[in-house]
Amino acid sequence: MDKQKLIDTHKRIAPYIHRTPVMTSRLINQEAGAELYFKCENFQGMGAYKLRGATNAILQLSDAQRPKGVVTHSSGNFAQALSLAAQRLGVDAHIVMPSSAPKVKVEGVKTYGGKIYICDPTLEAREAEADRIAKETGATFMHPSNDLEVILGQGTAAIELLQDHPDLEFLVTPIGGGGLIAGSALAAHYFGNNCQVIGGEPFEVDDAYRSFHSGKIESNETTNTIADGLKTILGSNTFPIIQKYVQDIIRVTEEEIVAAMKLIWERMKIIVEPSSAVALAAVLREPLRFRKKKVGIVISGGNVDLGNLPF
Amino acid sequence: MDKQKLIDTHKRIAPYIHRTPVMTSRLINQEAGAELYFKCENFQGMGAYKLRGATNAILQLSDAQRPKGVVTHSSGNFAQALSLAAQRLGVDAHIVMPSSAPKVKVEGVKTYGGKIYICDPTLEAREAEADRIAKETGATFMHPSNDLEVILGQGTAAIELLQDHPDLEFLVTPIGGGGLIAGSALAAHYFGNNCQVIGGEPFEVDDAYRSFHSGKIESNETTNTIADGLKTILGSNTFPIIQKYVQDIIRVTEEEIVAAMKLIWERMKIIVEPSSAVALAAVLREPLRFRKKKVGIVISGGNVDLGNLPF
Numbered sequence: 001m002d003k004q005k006l007i008d009t010h011k012r013i014a015p016y017i018h019r020t021p022v023m024t025s026r027l028i029n030q031e032a033g034a035e036l037y038f039k040c041e042n043f044q045g046m047g048a049y050k051l052r053g054a055t056n057a058i059l060q061l062s063d064a065q066r067p068k069g070v071v072t073h074s075s076g077n078f079a080q081a082l083s084l085a086a087q088r089l090g091v092d093a094h095i096v097m098p099s100s101a102p103k104v105k106v107e108g109v110k111t112y113g114g115k116i117y118i119c120d121p122t123l124e125a126r127e128a129e130a131d132r133i134a135k136e137t138g139a140t141f142m143h144p145s146n147d148l149e150v151i152l153g154q155g156t157a158a159i160e161l162l163q164d165h166p167d168l169e170f171l172v173t174p175i176g177g178g179g180l181i182a183g184s185a186l187a188a189h190y191f192g193n194n195c196q197v198i199g200g201e202p203f204e205v206d207d208a209y210r211s212f213h214s215g216k217i218e219s220n221e222t223t224n225t226i227a228d229g230l231k232t233i234l235g236s237n238t239f240p241i242i243q244k245y246v247q248d249i250i251r252v253t254e255e256e257i258v259a260a261m262k263l264i265w266e267r268m269k270i271i272v273e274p275s276s277a278v279a280l281a282a283v284l285r286e287p288l289r290f291r292k293k294k295v296g297i298v299i300s301g302g303n304v305d306l307g308n309l310p311f
Numbered sequence: 312m313d314k315q316k317l318i319d320t321h322k323r324i325a326p327y328i329h330r331t332p333v334m335t336s337r338l339i340n341q342e343a344g345a346e347l348y349f350k351c352e353n354f355q356g357m358g359a360y361k362l363r364g365a366t367n368a369i370l371q372l373s374d375a376q377r378p379k380g381v382v383t384h385s386s387g388n389f390a391q392a393l394s395l396a397a398q399r400l401g402v403d404a405h406i407v408m409p410s411s412a413p414k415v416k417v418e419g420v421k422t423y424g425g426k427i428y429i430c431d432p433t434l435e436a437r438e439a440e441a442d443r444i445a446k447e448t449g450a451t452f453m454h455p456s457n458d459l460e461v462i463l464g465q466g467t468a469a470i471e472l473l474q475d476h477p478d479l480e481f482l483v484t485p486i487g488g489g490g491l492i493a494g495s496a497l498a499a500h501y502f503g504n505n506c507q508v509i510g511g512e513p514f515e516v517d518d519a520y521r522s523f524h525s526g527k528i529e530s531n532e533t534t535n536t537i538a539d540g541l542k543t544i545l546g547s548n549t550f551p552i553i554q555k556y557v558q559d560i561i562r563v564t565e566e567e568i569v570a571a572m573k574l575i576w577e578r579m580k581i582i583v584e585p586s587s588a589v590a591l592a593a594v595l596r597e598p599l600r601f602r603k604k605k606v607g608i609v610i611s612g613g614n615v616d617l618g619n620l621p622f
């Protein structure tokens with residue numbers, strides 16, 4: 001994972017993604033006591049940063065792989081991302097979704113032409129179904145977070161943020177499977193100027209926090225969080241990168257997530273999903289650490305079921 | 312109202328307002344069958360275009376008027392706008408609000424340091440209270456929409472939109488008191504290239520539509536609309552400008568307003584208030600008229616009570 005790989009990745013996917021804006025809010029800065037720069041991947045195609053990784057992974061398929069399509073399992077955003085990237089690049093996408101996936105995300109996959117397979121909402125069921133499809137169709141399996149090309153793609157949001165604001169002292173992202181924070185940490189390492197990378201994670205699914213401290217990949221016994229994108233656990237590729245390049249992980253309560261989400265909606269007038277609010281919640285939870293610092297926050301996505309809001 | 316006045320106004324207020332972004336949405340363009348350019352005044356300071364007019368009006372106060380402050384009556388956005396503009400410019404703001412005003416807007420006025428006076432939710436009660444305050448304090452009354460300096464200020468959003476996209480064939484805004492559309496129509500007349508100006512208005516408060524066709528200012532018997540910013544009627548200054556420079560007014564149902572609002576929230580990931588959605592609803596209602604046209608839409612604001620959403 002050298003610097004050139006990140007540069008090549010950004011160049012490769014740039015024609016297929018939006019360079020999303022960086023927004024600020026005077027009122028949220030006041031509340032946080034810090035200078036916050038929000039990289040708005042909720043404005044990315046299909047509404048989340050995951051289009052970056054999916055696009056990169058598909059562009060890296062071989063000529064032999066491409067006609068056989070791709071398959072993944074995802075509770076939502078990666079499913080939509082792979083569907084849209086595949087549609088744009090003329091590749092078939094088979095998408096395994098748990099029956100618990102938000103309706104708006106299932107609809108999104110349909111809109112983008114992905115072929116949907118619903119399964120039980122367990123990791124085992126998802127993996128088994130994806131495995132079956134890969135064997136039957138010859139489609140290439142793409143992991144939503146642990147794939148190296150996916151990780152590189154996800155890191156490009158942080159590259160852009162650091163191009164716009166090279167002097168960030170912190171970069172904060174949510175942690176689910178770890179693809180976003182691993183890519184972002186690589187970007188901060190190669191493109192930042194002593195930029196510390198911090199993960200935000202719900203107490204309710206604090207597997208990454210526990211993994212970070214125990215030194216091995218931990219899992220969650222329950223996944224009772226509103227941050228539906230953060231229920232997955234770290235992988236064999238994301239975890240070592242996180243161990244090496246991430247400085248800390250801050251856990252937040254469900255109440256803090258909802259409050260941060262409401263703050264962003266009310267003050268910034270943008271729609272962010274609960275998983276994205278976790279990063280701001282982490283900053284608000286530790287005001288002393290971030291006091292007067294320049295902090296980049298990756299707003300990971302904006303796909304929310306409007307019929308089912310927490311306020 | 313010559314072109315130079317608009318140019319001077321924009322120059323005067325530019326240091327105090329955001330140059331808001333223009334956003335587009337591939338999916339909404341598909342649905343509309345047109346090319347839409349959204350001027351995002353929901354990202355304006357205090358969350359609405361009204362900061363423009365309020366700032367201009369205060370900057371035009373005489374040295375004698377300034378120390379005595381300003382007074383207005385407003386159901387919401389102009390109240391916040393005048394409070395914030397006054398606070399920034401060191402002027403006292405007395406704000407008369409109807410008891411029916413959304414809580415989020417009352418809170419906004421408090422945040423921005425406006426002095427609040429609650430009255431009955433009728434135009435008569437609002438006017439009487441503002442009149443009393445003006446007499447007692449010597450504050451200069453500023454009408455939320457009918458003041459000429461306010462109208463000029465509101466027109467600057469359309470100036471910027473036309474600077475960014477000079478070849479717009481249509482410009483669509485909501486109509487309440489008429490300040491936004493009157494200012495926008497002046498801007499389109501002087502800065503557009505045969506740009507037609509269309510108003511969007513709820514059927515439930517279609518006073519402007521009826522005024523436009525009868526040739527005299529009509530009022531509403533009821534104001535039963537979700538578009539809380541559009542309940543006011545045209546004035547002696549806004550109406551003649553609308554008669555001269557606005558081409559048509561399209562009425563929309565409450566269902567169409569909510570559907571357009573939901574579409575913007577889901578597809579563009581931005582928070583817009585119901586009054587703003589009226590403009591998109593008007594475009595979606597008449598697909599033949601706008602087919603394949605370049606259409607500018609002024610998103611007037613994003614101040615929504617999140618505890619009281621229509622979906």
